[in-house]
Amino acid sequence: xxxTGLREAKRRATAHALAEAAFDLAVERGVDGFTIDxxxxxxxxxxxxxxxxxxxxxxxxxxxxxxxxxEGLETMPEVPEDTPLLDWLMALARHQLSGGMLPxxxxxxxxAVDHHxxxxxxxxxxxQIRRTAQDAVSARAGSNxxxxxxxxxxxxxxxxxMAVLDGRVPIRHPGDTSEGLTVxxxxxxxxxxxxxxx
Amino acid sequence: xxxTGLREAKRRATAHALAEAAFDLAVERGVDGFTIDxxxxxxxxxxxxxxxxxxxxxxxxxxxxxxxxxEGLETMPEVPEDTPLLDWLMALARHQLSGGMLPxxxxxxxxAVDHHxxxxxxxxxxxQIRRTAQDAVSARAGSNxxxxxxxxxxxxxxxxxMAVLDGRVPIRHPGDTSEGLTVxxxxxxxxxxxxxxx
DNA sequence: CACATCATTGCCCAATGGGCAATATTTCCC
DNA sequence: GGGAAATATTGCCCATTGGGCAATGATGTG
Numbered sequence: 076x077x078x079t080g081l082r083e084a085k086r087r088a089t090a091h092a093l094a095e096a097a098f099d100l101a102v103e104r105g106v107d108g109f110t111i112d113x114x115x116x117x118x119x120x121x122x123x124x125x126x127x128x129x130x131x132x133x134x135x136x137x138x139x140x141x142x143x144x145x146e147g148l149e150t151m152p153e154v155p156e157d158t159p160l161l162d163w164l165m166a167l168a169r170h171q172l173s174g175g176m177l178p179x180x181x182x183x184x185x186x187a188v189d190h191h192x193x194x195x196x197x198x199x200x201x202x203q204i205r206r207t208a209q210d211a212v213s214a215r216a217g218s219n220x221x222x223x224x225x226x227x228x229x230x231x232x233x234x235x236x237m238a239v240l241d242g243r244v245p246i247r248h249p250g251d252t253s254e255g256l257t258v259x260x261x262x263x264x265x266x267x268x269x270x271x272x273x
Numbered sequence: 274x275x276x277t278g279l280r281e282a283k284r285r286a287t288a289h290a291l292a293e294a295a296f297d298l299a300v301e302r303g304v305d306g307f308t309i310d311x312x313x314x315x316x317x318x319x320x321x322x323x324x325x326x327x328x329x330x331x332x333x334x335x336x337x338x339x340x341x342x343x344e345g346l347e348t349m350p351e352v353p354e355d356t357p358l359l360d361w362l363m364a365l366a367r368h369q370l371s372g373g374m375l376p377x378x379x380x381x382x383x384x385a386v387d388h389h390x391x392x393x394x395x396x397x398x399x400x401q402i403r404r405t406a407q408d409a410v411s412a413r414a415g416s417n418x419x420x421x422x423x424x425x426x427x428x429x430x431x432x433x434x435m436a437v438l439d440g441r442v443p444i445r446h447p448g449d450t451s452e453g454l455t456v457x458x459x460x461x462x463x464x465x466x467x468x469x470x471x
Numbered sequence: 472c473a474c475a476t477c478a479t480t481g482c483c484c485a486a487t488g489g490g491c492a493a494t495a496t497t498t499c500c501c
Numbered sequence: 502g503g504g505a506a507a508t509a510t511t512g513c514c515c516a517t518t519g520g521g522c523a524a525t526g527a528t529g530t531g
Binding site: 130133134192194195196198199201202205206209213222223224226227228229230231232233234235237238241243244264265268269 | 328331332390392393394396397399400403404407411420421422424425426427428429430431432433435436439441442462463466467
Binding site: 280283284287318319320321322325 | 507508509510511512513
C-alpha cells in the first residue's frame with residue numbers, strides 16, 4: 076500500500092520542505108505577499124519542481140495539514156478488534172488532534188480570512204479529513220452498522236470539529252488563555268452527546 | 274441584506290451566463306478542454322469581465338451550484354414558528370434538493386474524477402452547503418439547542434448528503450433506472466435515523 | 472553491473488490574474 | 502428631472518503561472 080523506499084522518502088521530504096516554506100511565507104507575508112518562485116527559492120528547489128508537487132500556492136500552503144492527516148493515519152495505534160465503533164472513532168479523533176493539527180487548521184482558517192482564494196483548498200482539506208475518517212470507519216464497521224448510519228455518525232463528529240474551526244466553540248490549547256474546553260474535554264463532550272443521541 | 278436593484282440583477286445575470294457557459298463547456302469538452310477565453314466568448318463577455326466574477330475556470334464551473342444554493346435560501350417558504358428544529362431542517366433539505374441540486378452536484382463530482390483540480394472548488398461548494406444550513410439552523414434554534422449539539426445535528430445531516438454524493442447510497446431520480454431510494458425516501462430515512470439517535 | 476524507473480531542472484510558450492484607465496450604466500440625493 | 506457618485510464592462514499591458522519536452526542524475530530491480 077504505502078511506499079517505503081528511499082525514493083518515496085525523498086519525495087516526501089521535498090514536498091514537506093516546499094509546503095513548509097509556503098506555509099511560513101504565508102504566515103510572514105500573507106498569502107499574496109510572495110510568489111511560487113519565492114517558495115521554491117526558500118526551500119532550495121526550482122519553480123519547476125514546485126509544479127511537480129503542487130498545482131498552486133494555495134495547495135502548497137495547506138500541504139502541511141494534508142501531510143499530517145496522512146501521517147496520523149499511518150501512526151494510528153492498534154486497538155482491540157472488539158472495541159465499539161464509537162470508542163474507536165473517538166480514539167481516531169483524539170489521535171489526529173493530538174499532533175498539533177488543530178492549531179494548524181485554525182491558523183489556516185485565519186489566513187483564509189484575508190485571502191479568500193485559500194478557502195477552496197482549506198475546504199478540500201476538511202473534505203479529506205471527513206473522507207479519511209469515513210473510509211476508516213467504513214472499513215472497520217463491516218456489516219455491524221448500516222452504510223448510511225455510519226455516514227451520519229462520521230458527519231456528526233465532523234460537524235463538531237467544524238464548530239471548533241468556525242470559532243463557534245472555543246478550545247483552550249496547552250499554553251493558552253483559559254477560555255473554552257481543552258481538546259480532551261471537547262472530545263468527551265461530543266462523544267457523550269453522540270452516545271446519548273438527539 | 275440582499276441587493277435587489279437593477280444593477281445587482283444584471284450582475285447576477287452576467288455571472289449566471291458565465292457560469293453556465295463554463296459548466297456546459299466542461300460537460301462537453303472536459304474541464305481542461307477549453308480556456309477562459311472560450312467561456313467568455315460563449316457567454317458574450319470579455320475575458321477581463323470573467324476575471325471580475327470568478328478567480329478561475331473551476332470556480333466558474335461550480336458557480337451554478339453556489340447560485341442555486343443562494344436562490345434556495347431566498348425562496349425557502351415560511352414555516353410555523355413552533356415547528357420542531359428537526360422538521361424544519363428536513364424541510365430545508367427537501368427544499369434545497371428539490372430544484373435539481375442533486376443531479377448538478379453529482380455531475381460536478383463526475384467531472385472532478387477526470388480533473389482533480391476541480392476537487393477543491395467542489396469541496397468549497399460542499400462547505401458552503403454545510404455552512405448555509407448551519408447558519409440557518411443556528412439562527413432559528415436560538416437557545417433551544419446548545420451551540421455544539423446544533424453543529425452535530427447539521428453535521429449528521431450533511432454526512433448523509435455526502436454519502437449520496439460519494440456514491441455510497443444510490444438515489445433514484447424521476448426518470449432514472451429503478452435503483453436506490455427516491456430523494457423523499459432518502460430524506461425520510463435519514464431524519465427518522467436522526468430522530469431515533471444512535 | 473546493466474537496465475528500468477522516476478525526481479529534479481532548464482527551456483519555452485500559451486494561459487492566467489490583476490492593476491489601471493476609459494466608457495457606459497445605475498443609484499443616490501437634491 | 503438633473504447632476505454627482507458608484508460601479509460594471511472592457512482593452513491594454515505585463516508579471517506570474519501551468520505544463521510539455523528533454524537532459525541529467527539518483528534509486529530500485531534482476
